[in-house]
Amino acid sequence: MDFIKSRLSLMMFLQYAVWGIWLPVLATYLQSPVANGGLGFTSGQVGLIIGVAGSIGAVSAPFIAGQFADRYFSTEKFLAVLLVLGGTVKITLAFQESFSAWLLLATLYSVLYMPTLSLTNSMAFAHLQNSEKEFPRVRVWGTIGWIAASWLFPMIWLQSNLEFQILPPFFVGTEVPDATARLADTLKVSGCIAYLYAGFCFLLPHTPPKKDSVEKLAFKKAFRLFSHRSFAVLVAASLPIAVIHQIYFMQTGPFFENQLGMLVTYIAPAMTVGQFAEIGFLAVLGGLLLRLGFKWTITLGALAYFARYAIWGLISLQDASGPSVDAAGQFVWTTPLMIGVFSQILHGLCYACFFASAFMYVDRIADADIRNSAQTVFGIIILGVGPMIAGPTLGILGNVFGEAGVVTNFAGMWFTLATIALLTAALVVFAFKDETKNETNE
Incomplete structure (x- = not known):
């Protein structure tokens, strides 16, 4: 794998590690009773936070990416800015307990994070010579990043006395008493990964803006x-x-x-x-x-x-x-x-x-x-x-x-x-x- 593809693969790994560390467990944290360490939200409130807030980011992403990254800023620099802002919002979310604060900040985070998905894809397509053949090999590292984040966090932070076994989940231990409350830390770690990823963006291939006059048509x-x-x-x-x-x-x-x-x-x-x-x-x-x-x-x-x-x-x-x-x-x-x-x-x-x-x-x-x-x-x-x-x-x-x-x-x-x-x-x-x-x- 050449240097460009290696950097793009690491980009995908970090892109989806930022997401995969918290999304699988967020509903559990939000919906678990307060007495168990969760926030005690209803299923409907969880649906608004994960569904509606996320959809606002998905709808706005093409316009944010298209109007700013494609037209005025290099992709890697705009990506870094979005990651720093998004990481800050994610860390702030970890300390919130009210539904209104969660809905507001989750929506803001979605608006900042969702454009990065299309930006990373467009950057990869711009620098791969045979994108149809090479893109899947690069993109699969995103799935690997998601899996790695989903496994490493609970192994390191939610268990003690870890031991190896042949059957899944392979590494097992004793769950810490405050495991549900510690799920909030996935948000903090996600923010820290985003900061690290933002710094790495300046090592990515330069991708200048391009103005496309026919895009609206x-x-x-x-x-x-x-x-x-x-x-x-x-x-x-x-x-x-x-x-x-x-x-x-x-x-x-x-x-x-x-x-x-x-x-x-x-x-x-x-x-x-x-x-x-x-x-x-x-x-x-x-x-x-x-x-x-x-x-x-x-x-x-x-x-x-x-x-x-x-x-x-x-x-x-x-x-x-x-x-x-x-x-x-x-x-x-x-x-x-x-x-x-x-x-x-x-x-x-x-x-x-x-x-x-x-x-x-x-x-x-x-x-x-x-x-x-x-x-x-x-x-x-x-x-x-x-x-x-x-x-x-x-x-x-x-x-x-x-x-x-x-x-x-x-x-x-x-x-x-x-x-x-x-x-x-x-x-x-x-x-x-x-x-x-x-x-x-x-």
Whole structure:
């Protein structure tokens, strides 16, 4: 790997380590009772903080990145500024206890962080000679960074008397008494990583601004893709999937802890099963598309969402488990917990077959001069509007399937999400038709 690709790979590692260290456990920290070290927020409030606040950043990101980085500042310097500001906000968040402060600062952080995702992608594309071949190899380091952060923090800070074992999670120990309260420290560490990353930005390849006079026209033209029935159907199918995808990040932590008895220490490492699977399924996605075509590959992704949530609903029908520990306080596997954790392998199938394929289809159906804008439009709808709907949706689920606004009937919630996924799969089967010139098998 040459020097440029090495720097871009480290950039991706840090980019997603900043995110992956806190997102898997945030809902657990926010929703856990104050007596247990959490903040005691309702499911609806958690939905607003993770869903709505995040969606505002996703919607504003293309305009911030496009209007400033692309036109007036070099990408690496603007990236450094956003990281310093975002890191400061993240550290400040760690000391907040009120919902209003959390919602305000989480929204501000989202506005600062989300543009960095597109900036790192655009920088990588600008400096890779064969981006189609080389970008996946660079981007995979982002997933590795997410996994590393999710594993190292709980190993170092949430456990004592750490020992190695052959079975996952490989390194086990005794959970510290204040483990839930210590989850706030993920925000502080994230901020520190962001500062380190900001300094590293000045070692990244120089990427000067470029003014594109036709961008506004291309952006408007991209909306004309709705005249294609397949694009309209794809958006209609992607919105509900985006909603239930976001709720995964909002409720998996509380589900693992409160229903399956997982210790807080192991929530983030357990959720990385999905990231490991994502790497594998993305590697074979090209072959799946050649064999199945876009229609059936996307359908397979929707059915994977159905299968995962249906499985989680089934294992939630029994009474909630106590902590999964032995008499010595060491982690032990129970059958429901093992099923819940390893069924996350379907997460890789969900993401690769549905979202990655959907973005590839948009790139295929759009004319060459509007492909970037088409991806932006689709991204705003899926990454912005979808999570925005997910927030109040979780609030409704908390009221219907919970007590005091907090989900307690996980079976009811997961079966509801499974039904949405199944209906979405049916929509793709009966309404979607591949309109690309070089159609793959239907």
